[in-house]
Amino acid sequence: MITKEKVEHIGWLARIEIDEKEADTYAEKLNSVLDYFGQLDEVDTDGVEPTYHVMDVVNVFRKDEVRKSLPQEEVLANTEHRQEGNFKAPRIM
């Protein structure tokens, strides 16, 4: 059962601001999603391997060969917050 508090907590974890009214709405919607998945629990899955990936493909690798990185200017192009080639963030402890 998803409570309003739980929605707010999840919102915080995902750094999404959710106001009180929204929290009520999301709680209701998330509960209905969970109910739906609850129905899937009724299916007998004995002896079925868990699906970790939707495609039946394994071992997709690349060789250990260097490819060109982006120029520093392009790396930093999406931010104003930069200094001496670094991204700049607020003080973090």
Add this chain to the structure above:
Amino acid sequence: MVYDNPDGVRIGLEVHVQLNKLNTKLFCGCSTEYHDDEPNTHVCPVCLGLPGSLPVINEKAVEFAMKIGLALNCEIVGQTQFHRKNYYYPDLPKGFQTTQYDYPIASRGKVVIEGEDGERVIGVTRAHMEEDPGKLQHIGSIEKSKGTFINYNRSGMTLIEIVSDPDMRSPKEARRYLDKLRSILDYLDVFNGDLEGAMRVDANVSVFGGDRVEVKNISSFKGAERALLYEIMRQKNHIRRGGKIVLETRHFDEARGVTISMRTKEEEHDYRYFPEPDLVPMRVADKVPDILKTLPELPDAKRERFNIQYGIADMHARALTIQIKVANFYEEVAAEVDPKDAAVWVADILKGELNYRDTDVDAFKVSDIIEIISLVKQEKITEQSGVQIIRTILDEGGKPQDIVVSQGLLKVEDDIVAKAVEEAITESPEAVTDYLAGKEKSLNFIVGKVMQKTKGRADAREAREKVLARINK
């Protein structure tokens, strides 16, 4: 003697090893050689976590991980895969770390260390692959910092996290475990341990069966030992005062040598792992036989071989096999001189001088140590002079022969004569008695013996004087 672990100490270690000998990062082709370069010059859309980018696993990284797993006697599971570990912190550009969760590539291994009371087996819970986060740097001091610089050059580097069972009973055993791990990893040639951040340690420690405390921010092996010593003392004192140890994460302050509670929010452990949809699973267990063939002779096996092949003391065999470089150096020396002499000179003398100067065996030539050992063996120089030559080479450079001449170390000739005189006199008690009774000619017999023993290298007049001086003493 059995170690009874009076404080019920249990230590488990999590060691992050950066596979910096790979050419590229774990999921993209960015070069791993960023250590001397400008910030944010070894990044691409993948390791920067830009939308629409797609990670592809570095095959060599998987091979290295398997090598490490097998060297730690782990099982390689049939199917392994990556998960997303979700948390927000600026060193993670994507908002999650790609790591392994319930199917790590290697699990249930073991490492043998020299424990408090003889050999001890430390269990390896698991070894899994993950990506390194970027690097944060505070602008100015940590207290007055106005902001943080973020450099993503490290982001996406391959890490292997090796998690041990809580099998260590003292900071010393923890240190031995770390040293052993480093030794094995050096043998495997998968990383350069001298580069910044190549091995990072987190420690879990509990006393008297209480809750464990995690200590983070340990920057060296010595630091690990100090952090653990402090933390064990802190926990014991806390319990003695009636306190209770609670599950928490503490931060090691290297400068002050103390651990500080980080009072982390509970939320931080709410990682919401889920399978990484951008990466398909890996089935690599069938490669195990091939990888096993590429494994070098590891430290324990090499030590045993040295014992048998060279007939040297186990103490020497162990000291010589910690670093593969030293082991190879020793074998080259042992091929030219008596392996037992070689063991003493390399393990006891040369290693001591190298450690004292905080340098390694690369700083010394195999041919030089062979020459020094030979000079000592031929009694052309004393052992003490041999040590002096090693020191001179390390401090000022030069060749053994030249140093022998420039420092006049060949005066050993005197020692040879002195030794011959001693022997000649002990071997000729009758001649000595005769001489003392007045038969001057008996002296010639003894001097002749000295000349014989020194193969004529001694000066006859000098030898005569020496014999006289010795007898009349």
